[in-house]
Amino acid sequence: MSNENLLRVLTVFDASEEAESLINALRNVGHIVRDMRVETGEDLQIAIEENPIDIILCKLRLAAFTARQALEALLQSGRDIPLVVVTPPGKETSALEVLKNGARDAVAEDQTERLKIIVKRELGDLRERRAARRCEQLLHETEKRAKHLIDSSRDAISYVHDGMHIYSNEAYLKMFGYHNLDEVQGMPIMDLVNSEDHAKLKEFLRAYAKGQTDNSQLDVHGQHTQGRKLKIKMEFSPASMDGEACTQIIIRDHSVNKELEQKINTMSQTDLVTGLFNRTYFLEHLDLVLARAVEGQVRGALFFILLDKYTEVRSQYGIAAADHFISHIASQLKTKLRDLGVLARFEAGSYTLLVQGIDSKQAEKYALGIAKLIAEHSADIGNQTSIQSTASLGLTLINETTSNSQECVGRAEKGAHMAHQEGGNRLRIFNPAMQELAAQEQNNAVAARIKTALKENKFRLMYQPIVSLHGEPGAHYEILLRMLDDKNEVLPPTEFLPAAQESGLMNYVDRWVIANAFMVLTRRQREGNKTRIFIKLSAASLCDNELLAWISDRIKTTKIDTDSLVFMLSEDAALNHIKQAKIVCAGLNELHCRVALENFGIEQNTFHSIKQLKVNYIKIHMSLIHALPQNVENQEKLKQIAEAASNQNIQTIAAFVEDANSLAVLWQCAVDFIEGYFLQQPATEMSYDFNENF
Numbered sequence: 001m002s003n004e005n006l007l008r009v010l011t012v013f014d015a016s017e018e019a020e021s022l023i024n025a026l027r028n029v030g031h032i033v034r035d036m037r038v039e040t041g042e043d044l045q046i047a048i049e050e051n052p053i054d055i056i057l058c059k060l061r062l063a064a065f066t067a068r069q070a071l072e073a074l075l076q077s078g079r080d081i082p083l084v085v086v087t088p089p090g091k092e093t094s095a096l097e098v099l100k101n102g103a104r105d106a107v108a109e110d111q112t113e114r115l116k117i118i119v120k121r122e123l124g125d126l127r128e129r130r131a132a133r134r135c136e137q138l139l140h141e142t143e144k145r146a147k148h149l150i151d152s153s154r155d156a157i158s159y160v161h162d163g164m165h166i167y168s169n170e171a172y173l174k175m176f177g178y179h180n181l182d183e184v185q186g187m188p189i190m191d192l193v194n195s196e197d198h199a200k201l202k203e204f205l206r207a208y209a210k211g212q213t214d215n216s217q218l219d220v221h222g223q224h225t226q227g228r229k230l231k232i233k234m235e236f237s238p239a240s241m242d243g244e245a246c247t248q249i250i251i252r253d254h255s256v257n258k259e260l261e262q263k264i265n266t267m268s269q270t271d272l273v274t275g276l277f278n279r280t281y282f283l284e285h286l287d288l289v290l291a292r293a294v295e296g297q298v299r300g301a302l303f304f305i306l307l308d309k310y311t312e313v314r315s316q317y318g319i320a321a322a323d324h325f326i327s328h329i330a331s332q333l334k335t336k337l338r339d340l341g342v343l344a345r346f347e348a349g350s351y352t353l354l355v356q357g358i359d360s361k362q363a364e365k366y367a368l369g370i371a372k373l374i375a376e377h378s379a380d381i382g383n384q385t386s387i388q389s390t391a392s393l394g395l396t397l398i399n400e401t402t403s404n405s406q407e408c409v410g411r412a413e414k415g416a417h418m419a420h421q422e423g424g425n426r427l428r429i430f431n432p433a434m435q436e437l438a439a440q441e442q443n444n445a446v447a448a449r450i451k452t453a454l455k456e457n458k459f460r461l462m463y464q465p466i467v468s469l470h471g472e473p474g475a476h477y478e479i480l481l482r483m484l485d486d487k488n489e490v491l492p493p494t495e496f497l498p499a500a501q502e503s504g505l506m507n508y509v510d511r512w513v514i515a516n517a518f519m520v521l522t523r524r525q526r527e528g529n530k531t532r533i534f535i536k537l538s539a540a541s542l543c544d545n546e547l548l549a550w551i552s553d554r555i556k557t558t559k560i561d562t563d564s565l566v567f568m569l570s571e572d573a574a575l576n577h578i579k580q581a582k583i584v585c586a587g588l589n590e591l592h593c594r595v596a597l598e599n600f601g602i603e604q605n606t607f608h609s610i611k612q613l614k615v616n617y618i619k620i621h622m623s624l625i626h627a628l629p630q631n632v633e634n635q636e637k638l639k640q641i642a643e644a645a646s647n648q649n650i651q652t653i654a655a656f657v658e659d660a661n662s663l664a665v666l667w668q669c670a671v672d673f674i675e676g677y678f679l680q681q682p683a684t685e686m687s688y689d690f691n692e693n694f
Contacts, residue, residue: 007031010047012058012070014039024543025112032576041069048077056083060095067098082122160189161246177225194221194229211298211356238291245295271345273323274330282344282352286405296400300356301363304394304412308424310349321381328379367393367427375425392419393427446499458484465688466675474530475690479517480682506540518558534566539573542580548587562592571597571609585613601641618645622656629661638669
């Protein structure tokens with residue numbers, strides 16, 4: 001099971017029902033909750049010391065304990081765990097004292113929607129703090145290793161803060177004729193440069209500090225203690241020393257062949273096809289700019305320029321033509337954009353442009369201008385053939401919040417791909433926060449369509465056969481669901497079920513499926529067709545206290561043969577709601593229905609579920625079936641699952657079977673049933689011939 005949505009909650013309540021209602025609210029938004037409950041200070045202290053915890057939900061006042069005491073115990077432990085105080089309805093201000101002393105927030109016990117927002121925020125902040133501590137530790141270790149490398153380097157290296165030396169290695173001291181660090185520590189960098197270059201160095205340092213130059217190198221004459229001048233190249237880069245921001249200066253002897261050195265340096269930075277900077281140089285330069293941006297010294301924008309027709313040209317005309325294509329566009333961009341910033345060929349048919357000193361409005365104006373520039377020119381692709389091209393642009397702004405070059409480029413690239421998917425020749429700005437808001441708006445729109453579908457009966461059932469490998473008689477089908485959109489076109493479940501879960505509509509969707517599946521099964525039974533159907537129950541239905549009574553009423557009304565009903569629970573949902581799962585399984589057994597666990601076999605304590613729950617079938621997770629003939633490890637695990645299930649009189653189902661080779665392995669592993677496209681895709685009718693033999 002993935003830990004991405006795992007939420008470890010410690011609840012400090014004297015009534016389990018109060019804590020459980022809050023836990024259920026968190027589960028309903030997708031958290032996989034592992035909760036512990038304590039009532040006393042002693043139990044709280046033990047829980048904090050011995051368990052990984054992501055958040056503490058603490059009742060304002062318990063019978064013999066208070067949230068203030070819980071906070072004191074937490075602070076005494078030294079653990080970084082957000083504590084949220086839960087108050088009676090309308091009494092949030094009564095927690096003000098606890099908030100002043102370090103509690104992260106307060107919420108009334110009936111404000112479950114606000115609780116979800118608080119928990120999401122606190123988890124995000126906690127992850128950021130944990131990541132910051134890991135970064136600090138890595139930074140400390142890196143600085144130690146870097147200092148060792150600097151001390152042993154043959155290059156002359158020094159660190160300067162506000163124009164003063166704070167550290168220099170032995171090679172640096174030796175170059176200028178000094179014997180120990182004390183002689184240069186606190187000395188202005190200007191004193192090591194010949195007086196004739198002081199003005200040149202001052203002008204460079206002023207522009208470099210303000211981010212007004214892309215150049216990080218300067219040729220000057222150094223001043224040796226014995227009076228002689230040194231011809232040197234100074235290379236500047238942002239750095240830190242003992243946690244303090246500073247500038248690293250590497251000084252190289254410039255007496256070697258300057259022309260040869262320049263040629264080698266240029267070749268290492270250049271893309272051979274276009275003549276622009278290459279990806280490596282661009283990312284290195286971006287890192288330098290971001291280092292200054294974090295300190296608030298520079299701002300700007302990064303553009304990702306994606307040629308819309310590159311893949312088409314390469315596929316139709318070949319690699320050589322594609323190279324002509326990108327080279328022609330590159331020459332146009334270089335002519336118009338070289339003075340704006342650093343332009344590079346990033347990969348295949350894409351370029352990147354880094355421009356400093358512009359704001360969002362200017363950046364958008366530049367992006368639209370670049371798109372227009374490309375669209376108005378025909379690109380040469382060789383053999384006297386040209387093609388009209390367009391470009392999709394992504395844009396991300398650079399400021400003090402941007403610290404990672406890969407993330408920075410990734411955002412701009414995502415924006416470009418979004419623009420390309422929308423037809424190209426346009427600009428899109430990828431903003432994670434805005435994307436999340438857009439996704440929420442889309443979910444709300446889909447949720448509205450789901451409500452309409454429930455009212456207007458615009459769902460459709462599909463049926464996928466489940467076939468016995470050992471000749472068990474009768475037809476077995478899994479019930480699947482599709483939805484019709486506004487144009488009566490069929491939507492797959494991936495396009496509406498997530499929205500149904502997010503908006504709290506899954507229990508209503510489940511009831512629609514159950515009611516309509518019962519009608520289909522009743523009709524087949526009247527026709528004399530012995531059929532067993534498998535119906536999924538979501539986590540929302542699992543927590544629906546009225547579900548069992550509702551199913552019982554439907555059974556009585558339809559007079560359906562309950563031995564033909566199998567209700568499926570997802571294993572992770574069952575383990576996450578184990579109390580409710582036990583109640584539902586027991587209730588379904590009393591109604592003489594059968595129960596199945598699906599997505600079985602990947603939980604760490606997977607066999608624990610079939611010990612806790614009385615089930616008749618387990619449906620094995622697709623990851624254990626995929627490429628089964630080649631995966632010996634999965635074959636062994638499958639044999640263990642089949643054997644354990646058989647010992648408890650539970651039948652096994654292998655879903656997502658797609659080839660005959662997998663079928664042979666499943667037979668050898670003693671699996672009871674198979675399901676998948678190898679047999680038949682989901683169909684609108686129950687028409688599979690179960691009399692066929694393998």
